[in-house]
Amino acid sequence: MVPPLPESWQPIVGEETEKTYYRQLVRFVDAERERYTVFPPENDVFNALKYTPYEQVRVMILGQDPYHDVNQAHGMAFSVRPGVRPPPSLRNIYRELRDDVGFKIPSHGYLVNWAKQGVLLLNAVLTVQAHQPASHQNRGWEVFTDAVFRSVNQKDSRVVFLLWGNFAIRKAGLVTNDRHVVLTAPHPSPLSASRGFFGCRHFSKTNQALREAGLPEIDWQLPLQVTEE
Numbered sequence: 534m535v536p537p538l539p540e541s542w543q544p545i546v547g548e549e550t551e552k553t554y555y556r557q558l559v560r561f562v563d564a565e566r567e568r569y570t571v572f573p574p575e576n577d578v579f580n581a582l583k584y585t586p587y588e589q590v591r592v593m594i595l596g597q598d599p600y601h602d603v604n605q606a607h608g609m610a611f612s613v614r615p616g617v618r619p620p621p622s623l624r625n626i627y628r629e630l631r632d633d634v635g636f637k638i639p640s641h642g643y644l645v646n647w648a649k650q651g652v653l654l655l656n657a658v659l660t661v662q663a664h665q666p667a668s669h670q671n672r673g674w675e676v677f678t679d680a681v682f683r684s685v686n687q688k689d690s691r692v693v694f695l696l697w698g699n700f701a702i703r704k705a706g707l708v709t710n711d712r713h714v715v716l717t718a719p720h721p722s723p724l725s726a727s728r729g730f731f732g733c734r735h736f737s738k739t740n741q742a743l744r745e746a747g748l749p750e751i752d753w754q755l756p757l758q759v760t761e762e
Contacts, residue, residue, distance in 0.1 A: 534566075535559045539579055541586035545684045549677050558673030562660055570663035572599050573606040580608025581655045582681070584648035590685055591651035591748055592693045592739055595701040598670065599661045606661070609654040612644035615759045625721040625730065630753055633734045639757045646755050655681060657700070682707045691746035693739045697721055697730060714742040 535558070538547055549555055565571050573580070596610025600620065605613045611623050619627065619642030630636035648654055657678045662668040682704060685692055692713045696702045698720030708715050718733040719725040740750040 534575055535562055536575060536578055539583040539586070541588065542579075542582045542681075545587045546677070546680050549680050554673045554676050558677070561672050562669070565660070565662060565669070571660050571669075572601060572663060573608045573660070577606070577608035578659050581610065581648065581653060584609070584645055585651060585653045587684070587688075589651040590653045590688065590692055591690075591743060592695065592751060593653045593655065593682070593685055594695045594697075595682070595704060596654070596656040597698070597700050598658050598667055599656055601661045601664055601666050601668075603663070608659070609644060609648060610656045611642075612648075612654055613642040615641050615643045617642060621723045622721045622726075625723065625726040629721070629726075629731055629733065630736055632731070633736045634740075634753055636736075636753055637757060639755045639759075641755075641759050643759045644755070645759075647751065647753070650749075650751050652751060653685065657704075679704075679707065686710050686713065688713075691742065691748060693742050695735050695739065698725065712746070714739075 538550065562571065566575070594610055599606035600613065604617055605620070607614050611626060613619060613623070623642045627636065627638045631638060644654060655678060658670050658674040659678070660669045660674070686708050687710065694708055694713060694715045696705055696715060696717045702717045705715050705717065716735045716738055718735060719729045721730045736753050743750050
């Protein structure tokens with residue numbers, strides 16, 4: 534099963550769940566879970582929306598696909614469960630944070646603290662078959678998450694969109710509201726981070742943009758140690 538949408542998002546994108554593509558998507562995910570291991574677990578699929586209610590979104594970071602190894606994905610882009618070593622892309626994000634804002638690198642990759650401050654950590658595709666990256670692409674998730682993206686674009690208060698890598702940057706056209714800020718850079722993957730992600734200073738630039746709009750800054754520093762909620 535695909536769980537129901539978190540309450541704050543139901544009036545925003547709830548109509549998507551009534552559309553034919555979404556019903557077909559739910560049937561596909563159900564069938565996949567019957568045959569294979571699918572990540573993240575069912576109750577975690579909408580964690581990005583659960584931890585960041587619509588009215589609180591101030592920053593949006595768009596990922597592509599959930600992590601596909603055991604115990605990693607828990608429904609938020611780039612984040613992993615406590616006790617799981619941060620994957621390479623997240624370690625590179627931490628490195629840029631350290632160089633940009635003096636971030637102290639924690640022992641974990643659990644980003645819930647950002648989400649609770651209004652950082653929407655949304656993957657474009659919300660499920661994946663174990664050990665099969667991109668296995669649930671082009672099944673309907675992208676239509677749904679584009680609707681989420683467009684709804685954030687409609688907010689009256691400023692949102693900073695952090696788009697890393699070609700896939701995310703292609704979504705920049707969905708931002709049509711002049712009050713918002715779009716920051717782009719290569720993906721933090723080890724394959725591309727040295728081509729411009731390192732040195733992009735997106736975290737201090739985000740806080741500058743929020744400050745200029747009279748909004749609270751993000752405290753990017755994570756607890757050095759955490760346990761799962």
